[in-house]
Amino acid sequence: MPKKMKKKGKPTVHQNLTGFDIKINPFGELTSNLNIDSLNEFLNENVEDKKITDTVAEEE
Numbered sequence: 001m002p003k004k005m006k007k008k009g010k011p012t013v014h015q016n017l018t019g020f021d022i023k024i025n026p027f028g029e030l031t032s033n034l035n036i037d038s039l040n041e042f043l044n045e046n047v048e049d050k051k052i053t054d055t056v057a058e059e060e
Contacts, residue, residue, distance in 0.1 A: 016042055 013020060020039075022032045032039070 014042075014046070 017034070020032070020034050022030060022034075025031050
């Protein structure tokens with residue numbers, strides 16, 4: 001099988017996350033240039049939690 005080619009350039013992101021960069025350091029820790037709290041706030045506003053909607057549907 002052929003090897004996958006690495007994509008060049010930066011991926012397109014949501015306009016609120018412009019400049020967001022995340023890396024894994026040698027100790028396995030995630031390092032980011034964006035504050036964790038602001039990232040969590042963005043995710044809470046823009047991403048639907050499947051587990052929560054599944055439990056609500058089962059209760060009904």
